[in-house]
Amino acid sequence: MKSFVTTILIYILTFVQATAVFANNLNLPDLGDSGAAGVTAAEERRTGEAVMHNLRRAGLIVDDPLLTDYLNQLGYKLLAQYEGDTDRQFTFFLVNDDDINAFALPGGFIGINYGLVMASETESELASVLAHEIAHVTQRHYARAYDVSSQSSLPILAAMIAAIVLGSQGGGELGEAALATIAASSAQSQINFTRHNEEEADRIGIQMLASAGFNAEKMADFFDKLEQQSRLYGVNIPEFLRTHPVNSARISDARNRARLLPKSRPLDSDTYLLMLNRVLALAAKDKTSSEAAFREKLSDDKATNQAGIRYGYVLSLIENKKYSHAKTELDKLLKIHPHKIAYLLADAEISHKSGNKKRAYQIYQNALKLYPENAAITYDYAELLLTDQQYTRARTLLESFIKKTPDNPRFYKFLANSREKTGDSAGSHEAMAEYYYQIGQTYQAIDQINIALKDKKLDFYTTSRLEARLAHIKEEAPLEVN
Helix, strand or coil: CCCHHHHHHHHHHHHHHHHHHHHHHHCCCCCCCCCCCCCCHHHHHHHHHHHHHHHHHCCCECCCHHHHHHHHHHHHHHHCCCCCCCCCCCEEEEECCCCCCEEEECCCEEEEEHHHHHHCCCHHHHHHHHHHHHHHHHCCHHHHHHHHHCCCHHHHHHHHHHHHHHHHCCCCHHHHHHHHHHHHCCHHHHHHHHHHHHHHHHHHHHHHHHHCCCCCHHHHHHHHHHHHHHCCCCCCCCHHHHHCCCCHHHHHHHHHHHHCCCCCCCCCCHHHHHHHHHHHHHHCCCHHHHHHHHHHHHHCCCCCCHHHHHHHHHHHHHHCCCHHHHHHHHHHHHHHCCCCHHHHHHHHHHHHHCCCHHHHHHHHHHHHHHCCCCHHHHHHHHHHHHHCCCHHHHHHHHHHHHHHCCCCHHHHHHHHHHHHHCCCHHHHHHHHHHHHHHCCCHHHHHHHHHHHHCCCCCCHHHHHHHHHHHHHHHHHHHHCCC
C-alpha cells in the first residue's frame, strides 16, 4: 500500500501549485522567468531541507550510497546540458515507495520512487523523468506558486511539513482530510496552471535529454506507456500521472519536439542496468521468489543485460544467505570487470558474512585506494570495523569522510558509536545531534548538544562551535511537531 506520508507530500505539492490560481490576474511574467523573487533561493533551500529531514524521519528516503550516487551522477549529467543560468545545488534521492512517482521540492531536491525505477525499461526513460523534474526546479515553478499566493506561503508549507510528521505517527485522518480540502478548493484553475508547467518542463527536459546524449523521444514514450497502463488501474492510477497529468495532445507535442532534435539511440549504461537490478533485488518482499525470478532470467539465452541480471541474482543469493553460491556467480562478473565498485562491495559482503573478515578488510582497503572516500565503500568498511570493535580505525575513517561529505546521517550514527568507544563522550553526543538533525528529529538533536555542552572538559573553541550549532538547529525546531 502506498505510504500515507507520500500521499501527504503529494497534497503539499498540489497545494503549492493550487496557490498560483491568482497568477493570471496579476499579469506575472512567463513561468520560466525569474520573477519569483519574493522567495529567495536560500529560503527555497531551507524549506526543501526541512521537508527532507521529515521524510528521513518517516523512513521514506532510501540511504543506499550506490543508488544515491547513481541518481546524482545521472542528474548532474543532465544539468550539465541545461542552457539557462543556474548556480543552484541539486540533490537527487531515492524514495522508499513502490508507487510510480517522482517529484521536485523547493531548493533543488528531486525524489524518485524506487517503483518508478523498476517501471523504467531504459536509461533514457529514467533520465526523462529526472530531466522533467529538473526543469520544474530551474523554472522555479513552485517558488512562483509561493510568491503569487501570499507572503505567508512558507509558514503554510512549514505547517504542512508538520502534517507529514503527524501522518507518519498514525492517526492522521483529520490532517489528510484538511489537506485534501485545501488542494481541491480551486481544482480547475490548478489543472490549467499545472498544464502550463508540464508543457514547459517537457520542452526544457527534452532539450536536456538530447544534449546529454539520451534518446529524447523516450520522454513521450514513457509518459504514453504510463498513461496506457493507468487504464488498468481504475481509480488507483500512479501518483506520477496524478501530479503530472498527461493527455494525447501533450504526448504528441513532446514527441514532435523530440523528433526535431538530433537522433540518438544510446545504449543503456552498465551502471543503470546494475542499479535497476539492485533495486529489483533489494526491494523484493519475497526473497525466495526474487531469487527464482533472477535464476529464470539468466537461463534465457535471448535475455539481454546478462551482467545486470547476474548481479541481481548475486544480491538475492546474499539476501537468502547462500554465500557460496553467490560467490560463484559473482566471480563470473569480477572476471570481466574486477574493479567495478558494485562487484567489489558484494565480494566484501560475501567474505564478511561467510566468516572471512581478513579478506573483507583487504577488499575494502584496496577498493578505497582505487576510489578514495567513496561513500558506499566507506560505509560498508566502517560497518565492518565497528562490528570487529576496531573503534579507533573506524573513527579515523569516518571523521575524514564526513569532513568532506557532511550530509550523510547514517555515517554520523557510526561516528557517535566510534567516539563513545574511544572515550569521547561529548564528541559522541555531537555526532548523534547531527544524526538526529538530518533525519528530522530536531528536538532530539537539541537534547544531544545540551548534553555535550555539560562536559566540563570542553575547550572554548568546541563550546563555541556547539553553541552556534545549537542556535542554528533551534531555528529549525518550529518546523517539526514533537
